[in-house]
Amino acid sequence: MAADPDTHRNTLLREQDERIARDLAESMRSGELQSAASFGKPLSEADGWDETPVEFRMAFKVLKNAGVPPPELAVFQERAALRRQLDAAVDEGEKQGLRERLAALEQALALRLEGMRASGKL
Structure with missing residues (x-):
């Protein structure tokens, strides 16, 4: 008689x-x-x-560790870098440019994540 597959798996x-x-x-x-x-x-x-929404962190981490980082992960990293640059900027013109880039990036990211939520991909 063959062993139960679940029992065998649990033993392993x-x-x-x-x-x-x-x-x-x-x-x-x-x-x-x-x-x-x-x-x-x-x-x-x-x-x-820290900038990645909590509900996506583990899934993104698993994919990244498997060598298949989702494209959204790079966007979160870019957003973190822009925020650091904005915090360090002293010139008001540079700050404004960074704010605009950050706003555009955040809008694109929000639309992408909403699309993923709506389609059930996450």
Whole structure:
């Protein structure tokens, strides 16, 4: 009699979790983890993370980590960069130009996201 596929899958996942836990425990005992420069520190957030709407963050992160970043992610990063430039600008003419670019970008982004929501793609 064949084993239930769900039971088999759950057994494999549990074994994988246990193997990962053993490897991590060994790395802790050996000091390998503690020697990493990032040990005990929070991971840095990607550029544009805070500017990305909460409902899109995880989906965009998964796609980016899979090597397939959605085009909207680049727009969020560009928006974050424009905001930084605007904050740092001292010349009023430069500020006005940056405000206009930012407004146009935000309008295009809002329309794109609304289209994604309306079509059910997100």
